Amino acid sequence: MQPYIDRVANNITEFTLDNGLNVIVLERHEAPVVSFATYADVGGADEPDGQTGVAHFLEHLAFKGTTRIGTRDYEQEAPLLDRLDELFEQRRAAQAAGDTAKAEALNAEFEQVQQEAAAIAIQNQFGQIVEQAGGVGLNAATSADYTLYTYSLPANKLELWMSLESERFLDPVFREFFEEQQVILEERRWRTDNSPIGQMVEAFLDAAFQVHPYRRPVIGYNEDIRNLTRQNVQDFFDLYYVPNNLTLAIVGDVDPAQVRQLAEVYFGRYAAKPAPPQVQLVEPPQTAPRSVTLSLDSEPWYLEGYHRPNGMHPDSMAYDLMASILSSGRTSRLYKSLVEEQRLALGAAGYGGFPGDKFPNLLLFYALTAPGVELDAVAAALHGEIERLKQERVTATELERVKKQAQAGLLRSLASNGGMARLLAEYQGKTGSWRNLFDQLTKIEAVTPADIQRIARATFRPENKTVGQLIRTQD
Amino acid sequence: MNHYHTPRFRFSLPLPWVRGLILLIGSLLFVVLSAPMVAAATARHYTELEFPPLRAVEMPNYERYTMANGIVVYLMENHELPLVSGQASFRTGSRLEPSDQVGLASLTGTVLRSGGTEDRTPDEINQFLEQRAASVETSIGDAVGNASFDSLTADLPDVLNLFAEILQKPAFRANQIDLAKQQLGGAIARRNDNPNDITSREFSKRIYGPDHPYGRTVEHRTLANIAPEDLIQFYQQSFRPEQMLLGIVGDFQPQPMKALLAQAFGDWQQVAAPPLPPLPTVEQANLGGTFFIEQPQLTQSHIALGHLGGQLNDPDYAALSLMNGVLNGFGGRFFNELRSRQGLAYSVYGFWSPRFDYPGLFIAGGQTRSEATVPFIESLRREIDRIRTAPVTAAELDYAKESILNSFVFNFQSPSQTLSRLMRYEYYDYPADFIFSYQRAIQNTTATDILRAAEKYLKPEELTTLVVGNSGAIEPPLASIKGDVVALDITIPPPQ
DSSP states (O other), X not given: OHHHHHHHHHTEEEEEOTTSOEEEEEEOOSSSEEEEEEEESOOGGGSOTTOTTHHHHHHHHTTSOBSSSSBSOHHHHHHHHHHHHHHHHHHHHHHHTTOHHHHHHHHHHHHHHHHHHHHHBOTTHHHXXXXXXXXXXXXXXXXXXXXXXXXXXXXXXXXHHHHHHHHHHHSBOOOSHHHHHXXXXXXXXXXXXXXXXXXXXXXXXXXXXXXXXXXXXXXXXHHHHHHOOHHHHHHHHHHHOSGGGEEEEEEESOOHHHHHHHHHHHGGGSOOOOOOOOOOOOOOXXXXXXXXXXXXXXXXXXXXXXXXXXXXXXXXXXXXHHHHHHHSSTTSHHIIIIIIISOOEEEEEEEEEESOXXXXXXXXXXXXXXXTOOHHHHHHHHHHHHHHHHHSOOOHHHHHHHHHHHHHHHHHHTTOHHHHHHHHHHIIIIISOTXXXXXXXXXXXXXXXXXXXXXXXXXXOGGGEEEEEEEEOOO | OOOEEOOSOSSOOOOGGGSXXXXXXXXXXXXXXXXXXXXXXXXXXXXGOOOOOOOOOBOXXXXXXXXXXXXXXXXXXXXXXXXXXXXXXXXXXXXXXXXXXXXXXXXXXXXXXXXXXXXXXXXXXXXHHHHTTXXXXXXXXXXXXXXXXXXXXXXXXXXXXXXXXXXXXXXXXHHHHHHHHHHHHHHHHTTTSOHHHHHHHHHHHHHHOXXXXXXXXXXXXXXXXXXXXXXXXXXXXXXXXXXXXXXXXXXXXXXXXXXXXXXXXXXXXXXXXXXXXXXXXXXXXXXXXXXXXXXXXXXEEEEEEEEEOXXXXXXXXXXXXXXXXXXXXXXXXXXXXXXXXXXXXXXEEEEEEOBSSSOOEEEEEEEEEGGGHHHHXXXXXXXXXXXXXXXXXXXXXXXXXXXXXXXXXXXXXXXXHHHHHHHHHXXXXXXXXXXXXXXXXXXXXXXXXXXXXXXXXXOGGGOEEEEEEOGGGOSSOGGGSSSOEEEOOOOOOOOO
């Protein structure tokens, strides 16, 4: 396996622009296509209190264009956008003061100006340019740790991406802010408020973390989303979307020398800025078990989480392999015990890295009860397996199996341009070097059964546990 | 769970040409152009850029042959990584199972793999595969049976032999049948937990009919009717050498592979079994009407409206897929109008969504806050009326056309993509060059063609509307749309 990994690593070129922007290029000439990932090392965890959802809101607005894209006339549009912000503030003040008549009048004016602005904007022009050029997979994702922007183009359009992507973050205009606010509120209703498990996860994180921002939902609290302003988004952008906080990964049928030359021309336009602040809050050790129960219109779910170290911690790979022994495949302990033999659950598994892995996070177990089975029975069976990890070492055969699967998983990931662009960008952006992706092979080798027993004993303590129970509302 | 995406649409088109290609042995170039890249010394706006021609795409070599027992084999080498994978399709489907045994096909597909073989227990098989980071999986969908394997090159003969053993000598052990039944029963119990699932399931029932093979769902009652012998018979009817297409792609040499296949599959003979029934006929169950499912806990309505659609080999398919392009995507009318201008929805879509061998759906919908339900439906209907009464603009036509034609190269990214497409075309008896006919048809379609197709295929009077939501918060009420609102009861019939 190592020779294949080495061959890929040898096809990687990395460079840093004078302004601090990192670029990783992986040549892969199987087809004349190229995938791009722009990784911003900022996510939900970096948001100021009261502004949850701003990282995700910014991600949506990063599709709205620039002073030259998405508008018929920016000179005419800009004052309207400013006016909308003012009217929004005045309306909020009038509402707060209970002055309904004034709020309604302001609202009428707001809607009028909004229509004028909409007539100047060219909706979704950025996405349309990409798609019309043959771009596919145009999307973005915001997590607690990071924000990632991706798409792929035919390989002859490398320079198009250089032009569009550099302009996107050089000269963004956060237009259609208030329309998009409604879209995001719909997204929140869809993901969270109208999804029993969505509500459960939000409540669970809120219980499991008391200090660290991992406790908050990435999409933001309803009230925060409603109160965010365009200035909030601009401030967040100015602070975090700076060259030394961005990583570009380009994978496919490209010439690295040309990529470098173009990157210098296009992304070299970004001015160097100070490094953005890092999350300082540290979750204190948990000292007593916690639990949260929600009663909703849903069949039951059982969640149980334990605090574990971050993704770069020396024990991180041992945690991942332990989770695999419990959860991965038909031979996994939770499947065999809870699903196949005892028939208590329709599915049961546990994985680390929740809700992110840049900071100490949770190893989260979940189980869907089989019909007629009580949550207590599932919890007891889960604890049986957890106790076993503490009492006896995993077998050499089991450990070999999950190691082989982890190695093969890495190998299989090499065959996708888009997948490699995301992985390389994430490892570079989050851990400081893309080489950490491939160094996993060495880390996998090093884990022993004793390591797993040690971390199981350190982790699976009652006072380190949070339980989440979703039960059906009784009519 | 921790990612928030900005999707273009949630119901994706069943784009068959996203995986497959041309029936030729040899290397074929479909774009024979190359030119030196010219790079800018200064940053340029996108409108100022010119692009060199795209480098030629090299079609993967492959070989197709038929074994004496009828198995059609495709072999495609790819030595980039030390991996080999195989995929097989079998002529079967849940649409062919008896109506009082809904769930039989799904159970058969599951337990074929999970139930062990005559020679090996399920545990032995699971252990054997997972110890090698390999997999074998089987399933039966609505229109096809699938089997696949994935292996490191070093383990190939062992994994391939096990794959063959599972397909030819399954044991359908009783405890694994019970487990699979419990899993299906559990899924029935959970099927109303998520409004997305309710909407897509109940919409299909309204169009195809609640008891029709394309609309019906597994129930506790139909599960109870299924005995182990039924699985064995359905297996014998479905998984037969003369109904099998097998494709293998990856790091192997053809001669040893052929010998391996001859040894693993050459002795598989047909067993006598009653033939599967013919395909069901399809007609629309409800021609219009508004249906409502009460979910008082929701703050958002889930909406789907549409009618019966068509097949991929309809002569107007290219025009209809360009219509899809004008309506959807970032530059599409639904996204621009309902999402970006009106802020009505996170997800909104409207697709002509054809199938290979039976009529698919025309379906439009999305989710919106309860009070915006009626405006959302009216906006959807307005866009449907507009696309069938006025020609699309030249800019819209360019957007839809160039999006498809310029991204065509993404249909040829990997050999496995090409192999899947070839096999799918053969399974449904489509010409092997279907994707290229489609490409030509897209090139030749005009705005007039799109208008004519939209007018012919979209039928406002047959649009059937389904809303899943909280009637107390839907204001104005659904009744303000013309016609009666029929309330649907989705209470799950309990086990007997």
